[in-house]
Amino acid sequence: MKVDKESISLADLKEILGKETHRIGHFTSLDGGQLLALLLDPSQGDKGVKLYEIALENGINSYPSLTIKHPQLHWFERALFDMFGIIPSGHPRLKHLYLHEPYERNFFPLRRVPLPENFNSPIDRRFHFLEVKGEGIYELPVGPIHAGVIEPGHFRFSCLGETIINLEIQLGYLHRGVEKRLTEVPLKHMHFLAEAVASDTSTANALAHAEAIESLAEIEVSERSKYLRSIALEIERLAMHIVDVGGMSTDIGLLGIASAMGRLRGTALGMGDLLTGSRFLRGFIVPGGVRLPVNNGLFKLKGQVARLRHELKEPIAMFLDNQMALERMREVGVLKASLAKEFGMVGPAGRASGQDYDVRRAFSHAAYPNMAPPTVTAREGDILAREMVRIKEIWSTLDTIDRLLDNLPEGETTGADFSKVRLKPDSFAVGIVEAFRGELLHLVATDKEGKVARYAVKHPSFNNWTALAIAIRNNLIADFPLCNKSFSLSYSGNDL
Amino acid sequence: MLELLGYLLKQGVATSRENFPDLPEHVRGLPIVTDKDCAETCNQGTALCADLCPTQAIDLSEANKPKLDLGKCIACGLCTDVCPSGTLVNDRRTRTARASREALISTRESPAQTAATKDSKETKPAKAGLFKRSLAVRVVSTGCSACDMEIGASLNPIFDMERFGVTVVASPRYADALVVTGPVPLGMRAALLSCYEAMSSPRLVVALGTCAISGGLHGGGYSQADGVDKILPVDIYIPGCPPHPWSIIDGMLAAKSLKT
Numbered sequence: 001m002k003v004d005k006e007s008i009s010l011a012d013l014k015e016i017l018g019k020e021t022h023r024i025g026h027f028t029s030l031d032g033g034q035l036l037a038l039l040l041d042p043s044q045g046d047k048g049v050k051l052y053e054i055a056l057e058n059g060i061n062s063y064p065s066l067t068i069k070h071p072q073l074h075w076f077e078r079a080l081f082d083m084f085g086i087i088p089s090g091h092p093r094l095k096h097l098y099l100h101e102p103y104e105r106n107f108f109p110l111r112r113v114p115l116p117e118n119f120n121s122p123i124d125r126r127f128h129f130l131e132v133k134g135e136g137i138y139e140l141p142v143g144p145i146h147a148g149v150i151e152p153g154h155f156r157f158s159c160l161g162e163t164i165i166n167l168e169i170q171l172g173y174l175h176r177g178v179e180k181r182l183t184e185v186p187l188k189h190m191h192f193l194a195e196a197v198a199s200d201t202s203t204a205n206a207l208a209h210a211e212a213i214e215s216l217a218e219i220e221v222s223e224r225s226k227y228l229r230s231i232a233l234e235i236e237r238l239a240m241h242i243v244d245v246g247g248m249s250t251d252i253g254l255l256g257i258a259s260a261m262g263r264l265r266g267t268a269l270g271m272g273d274l275l276t277g278s279r280f281l282r283g284f285i286v287p288g289g290v291r292l293p294v295n296n297g298l299f300k301l302k303g304q305v306a307r308l309r310h311e312l313k314e315p316i317a318m319f320l321d322n323q324m325a326l327e328r329m330r331e332v333g334v335l336k337a338s339l340a341k342e343f344g345m346v347g348p349a350g351r352a353s354g355q356d357y358d359v360r361r362a363f364s365h366a367a368y369p370n371m372a373p374p375t376v377t378a379r380e381g382d383i384l385a386r387e388m389v390r391i392k393e394i395w396s397t398l399d400t401i402d403r404l405l406d407n408l409p410e411g412e413t414t415g416a417d418f419s420k421v422r423l424k425p426d427s428f429a430v431g432i433v434e435a436f437r438g439e440l441l442h443l444v445a446t447d448k449e450g451k452v453a454r455y456a457v458k459h460p461s462f463n464n465w466t467a468l469a470i471a472i473r474n475n476l477i478a479d480f481p482l483c484n485k486s487f488s489l490s491y492s493g494n495d496l
Numbered sequence: 497m498l499e500l501l502g503y504l505l506k507q508g509v510a511t512s513r514e515n516f517p518d519l520p521e522h523v524r525g526l527p528i529v530t531d532k533d534c535a536e537t538c539n540q541g542t543a544l545c546a547d548l549c550p551t552q553a554i555d556l557s558e559a560n561k562p563k564l565d566l567g568k569c570i571a572c573g574l575c576t577d578v579c580p581s582g583t584l585v586n587d588r589r590t591r592t593a594r595a596s597r598e599a600l601i602s603t604r605e606s607p608a609q610t611a612a613t614k615d616s617k618e619t620k621p622a623k624a625g626l627f628k629r630s631l632a633v634r635v636v637s638t639g640c641s642a643c644d645m646e647i648g649a650s651l652n653p654i655f656d657m658e659r660f661g662v663t664v665v666a667s668p669r670y671a672d673a674l675v676v677t678g679p680v681p682l683g684m685r686a687a688l689l690s691c692y693e694a695m696s697s698p699r700l701v702v703a704l705g706t707c708a709i710s711g712g713l714h715g716g717g718y719s720q721a722d723g724v725d726k727i728l729p730v731d732i733y734i735p736g737c738p739p740h741p742w743s744i745i746d747g748m749l750a751a752k753s754l755k756t
């Protein structure tokens with residue numbers, strides 16, 4: 001959707017943040033000369049999306065940090081510093097988020113206004129871990145390379161005996177500089193890069209990209225395309241929720257269930273294949289419409305939904321019936337609702353801690369909110385609650401696909417002819433999507449020639465990583481893998 | 497427990513009976529150059545394929561001699577969709593691993609490109625008790641996780657890579673091959689190199705996926721995410737974005753056949 005930017009002062013922003021029940025969608029800059037705050041009020045629907053610009057005085061690249069009052073901003077302010085060299089002064093834990101030792105001290109990739117004269121970054125590139133002191137405390141470093149086949153990140157545990165006192169998470173290993181690359185590649189290729197931000201979330205990324213570009217180019221999308229996009233998004237959610245429940249079974253040691261889930265995930269991926277010709281639904285959602293292959297298997301999808309609904313029943317019932325599994329998940333890694341709100345948590349992990357927020361019901365994208373299923377929430381905030389939300393969403397997703405297929409409108413679906421697409425100059429647009437991990441957001445700004453000047457991505461995991469570090473406190477080290485898995489966090493989506 | 501056992505028995509054998517089957521009709525594989533002439537109009541400079549390609553994988557600098565670099569291709573299928581002459585077609589074969597970077601370049605003279613694996617007992621599942629040809633691999637992910645998930649899939653009951661003698665191990669110390677996914681941005685270099693150093697010789701390196709081979713969509717930026725062979729010698733290349741589980745198994749078997 002298009003968003004109009006309103007210029008306000010920092011004092012105004014503080015007031016707005018203090019008074020209203022907004023969540024922070026994004027907090028960044030355009031070129032280093034200003035702050036941009038995208039605030040979302042899900043209860044207001046599309047009207048609740050507001051973009052504010054706070055100019056920074058000429059030659060000044062700092063402002064008083066807002067993190068202490070608004071913990072949601074903790075990582076946003078770190079990322080802002082990393083990418084633009086804007087210093088949130090007084091930030092309680094200012095350290096680099098993306099760019100570590102291999103980069104020069106004063107390198108800020110997205111900054112275009114010159115740095116103040118004689119500027120020198122207040123911190124070096126090393127990651128200074130918070131040290132827990134006291135008798136018997138020891139540190140346990142894990143990563144960046146992990147034992148399994150997963151993305152890299154570093155965890156530093158401070159433990160007393162088997163209990164985790166503090167966990168610090170260092171990410172950024174996968175920083176590929178996609179936000180910068182997205183402003184460099186031609187528009188016709190941009191959607192491929194946008195979906196490769198994190199390819200397990202490729203459909204959601206492609207959708208957020210398409211929504212933003214379409215509003216900037218004032219392209220209308222057919223109802224049929226919208227429905228097909230929703231089907232693709234739900235297939236992605238289905239496949240990934242199945243993976244997550246399977247992963248949980250692996251970590252608990254229920255290998256039989258894990259292998260059944262692995263096979264059933266294959267069926268879900270096969271649905272992607274049928275619809276798009278790609279197991280990861282790559283290149284399906286394009287600005288303007290969808291790319292439906294000529295010999296697609298759309299007509300076979302209903303059968304696959306029925307089959308999965310039937311075949312998933314047994315392994316999931318056994319999983320939820322297993323005393324060992326339940327004991328390992330119940331009351332472990334608890335995150336209270338009040339904290340989940342404070343961190344601005346999203347997705348199944350947020351909903352498991354009582355956050356009643358599903359983008360499908362709040363903001364328009366694809367065939368939502370019309371075709372959105374009821375929001376699934378839980379209150380316990382433990383591993384089991386997170387798995388329960390996911391499992392319930394597996395069922396609601398299957399129902400949603402069915403409903404979308406039953407009501408699929410006729411019409412054109414072809415994507416835009418890029419040779420004719422012109423983006424509106426000096427404008428902002430945002431695509432907000434409920435990815436399988438939660439709120440995913442692409443914020444796109446054009447310059448006066450209508451070229452993409454800033455492309456900001458906010459992956460759902462960006463909101464949720466801190467919550468993992470908090471939830472695991474005072475839990476056993478042996479419970480970390482399970483707890484980690486239950487949050488289902490993306491490294492590449494966060495690292496950009 | 498009994499219930500689970502009963503369930504598993506009831507499922508029967510999920511494993512694919514055929515090895516390296518072609519992809520089904522509706523699935524997009526990698527493109528390939530055939531020996532067909534390019535269309536006249538394309539030779540006069542109106543060809544769309546190279547222009548559409550998101551990763552500049554198609555080189556048309558010589559008329560009627562398209563060069564297609566599978567090491568850059570992300571299998572978007574745009575080029576094969578627009579090709580009017582059938583010079584570029586969708587290749588649904590799954591034996592796609594190659595033993596050199598050059599072998600990934602598909603041209604009209606060498607359209608088929610020899611697979612790195614030969615049809616032999618190498619590509620058949622190892623018989624029980626026959627352990628002498630095994631391969632232990634350490635996977636290091638430096639990318640977006642799609643390739644990692646397809647490695648996971650190649651270990652699932654349908655593809656079951658382990659029956660070919662390939663195991664994924666948790667430490668580089670006892671790995672024969674280092675399998676790298678992702679474009680290796682600056683942030684991952686030190687970790688990847690120390691992992692390689694921890695392996696004992698002889699050791700192999702497998703670049704799995706287009707990002708690992710050339711940086712793919714991510715190459716060319718300030719993070720220098722331009723692929724593994726910028727910092728390590730690569731023995732086997734598995735193209736695809738992400739490669740199909742069968743292609744991954746093909747690559748592992750190619751690596752196994754290099755093991756001396």
Ligand code: SF4
Pocket residue numbers: 527545548549550551552553554564568569570571572573574575576
């Ligand atoms: S299929 Fe490969 S070569 Fe063809 S346009 Fe897409 S990326 Fe380029």
